[in-house]
Amino acid sequence: MHDFFVSKKIAFEAIGVWCVLTGMYVFVTRTLDIDVSFAFHVSISISIVLLSLLVYQSLRASMNARFLAQSMVKDALLYSHELFTEVYQAGPVPYVLVDVNGTVESLNRAAMRLFKTSEEVCKGTNIFDAVESENTVRIGLCREYLKQGIAVNDEEVRVMQVGGTHRWVMLSIFSFTDSARTQKGLMTFVDITKQKQVDAAKTEFVSLASHQLRTPLTTMKWNMELLHSTNPNAFTGEQQELYGRVMQGLVRMDLLVTDFLNASRFELGTLTVDRTQFDLTTFVYELMQDHRAHAEERQIQIEEVWGERPYLIYSDLKLLTMILGNLLSNAVKYTRDGGHVRLEVMREAEWVIFKVIDTGIGIPPDEHEQIFSKIFRASNARAQVAEGTGLGLYIVREAVTVLGGTISFVSQIGVGTTFTVALPNEPFTRML
Amino acid sequence: MESTQIAKKILIVDDEKDLRDAMSMALGYEGFETIVAADGKEGLIRALVEKPDLVFLDILMPVMDGIEMLKLLRKDPWGKTVPVIVMTAIDSMDKIAEVIEQGGNEYLPKSRTTLGAIVQKAKERLNA
Numbered sequence: 357m358h359d360f361f362v363s364k365k366i367a368f369e370a371i372g373v374w375c376v377l378t379g380m381y382v383f384v385t386r387t388l389d390i391d392v393s394f395a396f397h398v399s400i401s402i403s404i405v406l407l408s409l410l411v412y413q414s415l416r417a418s419m420n421a422r423f424l425a426q427s428m429v430k431d432a433l434l435y436s437h438e439l440f441t442e443v444y445q446a447g448p449v450p451y452v453l454v455d456v457n458g459t460v461e462s463l464n465r466a467a468m469r470l471f472k473t474s475e476e477v478c479k480g481t482n483i484f485d486a487v488e489s490e491n492t493v494r495i496g497l498c499r500e501y502l503k504q505g506i507a508v509n510d511e512e513v514r515v516m517q518v519g520g521t522h523r524w525v526m527l528s529i530f531s532f533t534d535s536a537r538t539q540k541g542l543m544t545f546v547d548i549t550k551q552k553q554v555d556a557a558k559t560e561f562v563s564l565a566s567h568q569l570r571t572p573l574t575t576m577k578w579n580m581e582l583l584h585s586t587n588p589n590a591f592t593g594e595q596q597e598l599y600g601r602v603m604q605g606l607v608r609m610d611l612l613v614t615d616f617l618n619a620s621r622f623e624l625g626t627l628t629v630d631r632t633q634f635d636l637t638t639f640v641y642e643l644m645q646d647h648r649a650h651a652e653e654r655q656i657q658i659e660e661v662w663g664e665r666p667y668l669i670y671s672d673l674k675l676l677t678m679i680l681g682n683l684l685s686n687a688v689k690y691t692r693d694g695g696h697v698r699l700e701v702m703r704e705a706e707w708v709i710f711k712v713i714d715t716g717i718g719i720p721p722d723e724h725e726q727i728f729s730k731i732f733r734a735s736n737a738r739a740q741v742a743e744g745t746g747l748g749l750y751i752v753r754e755a756v757t758v759l760g761g762t763i764s765f766v767s768q769i770g771v772g773t774t775f776t777v778a779l780p781n782e783p784f785t786r787m788l
Numbered sequence: 789m790e791s792t793q794i795a796k797k798i799l800i801v802d803d804e805k806d807l808r809d810a811m812s813m814a815l816g817y818e819g820f821e822t823i824v825a826a827d828g829k830e831g832l833i834r835a836l837v838e839k840p841d842l843v844f845l846d847i848l849m850p851v852m853d854g855i856e857m858l859k860l861l862r863k864d865p866w867g868k869t870v871p872v873i874v875m876t877a878i879d880s881m882d883k884i885a886e887v888i889e890q891g892g893n894e895y896l897p898k899s900r901t902t903l904g905a906i907v908q909k910a911k912e913r914l915n916a
Contacts, residue, residue, distance in 0.1 A: 574899050578810035581903045
């Protein structure tokens, strides 16, 4: 567009010069009576020379402008590259540039500090050799995502530093194609070690507090019981009611402390899995007894149904108690008076399947995804029952995961909910 | 329990004084004779000397824990057969497998068990 205007200007200038020269020619030839043909040739020659000069100058100006523009673009590119290099190298976030397999091509200074290494040492090694996760499947997924060019966002992993120490980081991977059309990955590692330490300290505090609360709670419960059992007839009706309230409060507090302690143990990873072989029939019977009294108080029919009966199970007793205890407790708690709660137990190949079915209030569909989150209670559950820590289903999911099982549910508002837990029972199968 | 009968003897081993006192009182009301110990070492000595009919044993204790005491008790010819009910706190639920392995007859989660249930267990075990 610019060139077009320059050419137009030149044309106008040329026409202007031509008109002036023509005017001069007419004036000079008429006043001085000069030979017309000679004067004509002279004026034409001068015009051509002037015109050529004009064209030359315009072209030169145009070329200068183009050169200047190119030079500016070059400078801008160079500046942009330098800026990018500076940001990449001196940025506070550790960056590692890798190929599709995770082989390191370059890393910035922050990454060198994070890994306690130099680019020369790190170049050519596989980044995934220095990354760990509590869930090894997650690392495999990150590798696969990198290969396929899928972004990875905020994956909590541990990076192993040279010297054997480690840091907790949030790993993100962004895939792109370079100028040679080769797919690369840019990895960012945001250090969250301090945050993890604070979290661990908080969890440890909860664990310690829960642990310390346990003994005085039991002492209070047992002594209240002694007080009542030694003077059962000495209590007036009002005292009896007050006694009941204290006992109820103590039982609730005990459940809260247990939930906090269990949740903190999962978080701290201090919960060990001790699988033993035990009689599932007795276990289920005793578990149902624990919930029967509460259910019957509210005319809720509670029953157990057995499919192909797995008499023995090879599992962790305390984790199974947490899983089924919490699910049954929720089922009774959120079922209206006169409803039904059923526990189904069956065997499917190497798995034992437990289904806890209730005719309760159901879980709102838009809250299904959050139901296993920590400290989350469904809106209708909060409206219906005031008490509850929001830790029950979190504990259930963690316990199921630790045991290598799966959990799922279907729920309909006002109709009920069915939780299905599948736990592996391999040694039992071998025993047969 | 008839007063003419010899009272069955129960040993309570727990480092928490308030808890062992409450248990001792509840079992005492039902006519059982109770003896107490504050740790596994004291518990083992009292068990071997007094030869109780039943032992209620806590797991997490100073000096000597419940599992170690159980292990040593089961090595004794008399101690091999005495019924031992292990009282577990949630913190020591992990030890259940070990408790069974070392010869614990039964386990009760302490915080979830009422005194009434403990007395009931004692009666069942001792046919009292």
